[in-house]
Amino acid sequence: MNETALIQEAQNGSLEAFNRLVLAYQDALYNTALRVLGDEDRAADATQEAFFSAFRNLHTFRGGSFKAWLLRTVTNACYDELRRQKRRPTTPLEPHNGDDDEMESPRWLADPSMTPAEKAEADELEHAIQHCLNALPLEFRAVVVLADIQGMDYTEAASILRSPLGTIKSRLARARLRLRECLQEFWELLPAAFRLQKEAQ
Amino acid sequence: MNSNLSPREIEQLSSLLDETLPLPEATRLRARLEREPALREVYEQMRQGRSLLRRLPARRAPHNFTLKRNMVGVRPPAPRLFPAFQWSAAFSAALFLLTWGWNGLMGGGAAFGAAAPLAASAPQAEAPLAAEPLPTEESLSIMAAPEETPAPEMRILAPKAQPTALLFAAPPAEAGGAESDPSAKSAPATEAPPAGNPSASMSPLTLLFGGLTLLLLAAAWSLRWRAEYKFRQGK
Numbered sequence: 001m002n003e004t005a006l007i008q009e010a011q012n013g014s015l016e017a018f019n020r021l022v023l024a025y026q027d028a029l030y031n032t033a034l035r036v037l038g039d040e041d042r043a044a045d046a047t048q049e050a051f052f053s054a055f056r057n058l059h060t061f062r063g064g065s066f067k068a069w070l071l072r073t074v075t076n077a078c079y080d081e082l083r084r085q086k087r088r089p090t091t092p093l094e095p096h097n098g099d100d101d102e103m104e105s106p107r108w109l110a111d112p113s114m115t116p117a118e119k120a121e122a123d124e125l126e127h128a129i130q131h132c133l134n135a136l137p138l139e140f141r142a143v144v145v146l147a148d149i150q151g152m153d154y155t156e157a158a159s160i161l162r163s164p165l166g167t168i169k170s171r172l173a174r175a176r177l178r179l180r181e182c183l184q185e186f187w188e189l190l191p192a193a194f195r196l197q198k199e200a201q
Numbered sequence: 202m203n204s205n206l207s208p209r210e211i212e213q214l215s216s217l218l219d220e221t222l223p224l225p226e227a228t229r230l231r232a233r234l235e236r237e238p239a240l241r242e243v244y245e246q247m248r249q250g251r252s253l254l255r256r257l258p259a260r261r262a263p264h265n266f267t268l269k270r271n272m273v274g275v276r277p278p279a280p281r282l283f284p285a286f287q288w289s290a291a292f293s294a295a296l297f298l299l300t301w302g303w304n305g306l307m308g309g310g311a312a313f314g315a316a317a318p319l320a321a322s323a324p325q326a327e328a329p330l331a332a333e334p335l336p337t338e339e340s341l342s343i344m345a346a347p348e349e350t351p352a353p354e355m356r357i358l359a360p361k362a363q364p365t366a367l368l369f370a371a372p373p374a375e376a377g378g379a380e381s382d383p384s385a386k387s388a389p390a391t392e393a394p395p396a397g398n399p400s401a402s403m404s405p406l407t408l409l410f411g412g413l414t415l416l417l418l419a420a421a422w423s424l425r426w427r428a429e430y431k432f433r434q435g436k
Binding site: 031 | 265
């Protein structure tokens with residue numbers, strides 16, 4: 001069954017059809033929430049809340065990019081989560097494995113083709129990038145995540161964030177500049193190709 | 202270098218990166234990048250940052266975010282026959298109320314009609330008593346004699362359950378006998394049923410509609426319960 005038919009069926013009240021859409025888009029929504037919020041548990045909460053909201057408001061979807069519509073829902077859920085976080089700040093706990101030891105890297109990141117050293121480096125780089133993302137103001141962060149991580153173009157990002165096109169362009173440019181400045185602090189963690197390029201300059 | 206770049210220049214560099222800059226502007230900017238190393242460095246670092254973001258590992262969702270029926274309050278669709286039973290029960294209930302009300306009106310009228318002769322005859326019974334002069338000793342002695350005569354008649358009449366009107370419609374000569382026998386006077390009062398008694402207005406048709414209403418409601422409820430049970434079981 002194609003996506004349009006699934007959406008129509010879901011709009012007619014079919015939970016099964018909606019859940020098939022959930023399975024198709026849950027990774028993209030979770031990733032977006034994770035990069036915006038910087039915390040796995042909050043990202044999971046925001047993603048679940050986004051799907052609840054999507055199901056309740058499915059009748060408002062009038063066509064176009066369903067992915068963009070869902071990303072808007074999860075972005076709003078992230079904003080709500082951050083507002084809740086401001087009211088009740090909590091310290092995120094490190095995830096534990098079955099032996100109650102703290103996990104340094106999530107299991108689902110394990111890539112069998114990478115050596116332990118490569119995995120550790122990749123993990124550190126990811127933490128560095130996420131640190132720089134977290135340092136951005138929320139509105140800049142959301143634009144960067146949608147444009148550079150989710151691959152949305154300016155028009156889609158403007159539609160998702162309900163902002164003018166000019167504002168999106170401006171925020172994306174300033175966000176990239178700030179990221180550049182932040183990543184300079186982690187230059188040693190950058191992949192070799194980037195370091196060589198910099199040295200060549 | 203950042204302090205030397207205007208917001209417009211930064212935005213142009215970002216648009217050049219995304220290849221959304223109009224061609225004339227893009228050509229001019231590329232020429233500047235060739236001439237100005239500092240500008241080129243900023244551009245390259247923005248490009249690297251975007252490349253790193255794109256290379257971030259795409260995380261899998263930690264679990265499925267599919268929704269359950271009880272999470273979203275989805276109710277099962279009503280069975281096809283449910284509306285038919287619902288409307289039938291409503292119609293039957295309306296007929297029940299209609300027949301009950303009708304019977305109540307008609308039955309109350311009949312009861313009131315039965316009581317009328319009783320009420321009409323009561324003053325007649327009272328009138329001779331009121332009009333009768335106070336008995337003297339002579340009249341009492343005369344009246345004492347015919348006492349025995351009406352008594353057998355009354356005894357005969359009572360078991361037959363004569364209509365109340367007949368008892369008081371008897372000739373005034375019996376009024377004295379009635380007076381001396383207070384039970385005859387009071388008995389009619391207890392025999393007439395009270396006017397407008399609901400239990401007297403429940404005709405068979407009313408009971409039929411009442412029973413039908415309950416039956417239809419029970420069937421509708423049973424259908425609904427069965428559908429919800431199957432829905433919860435995931436069928």
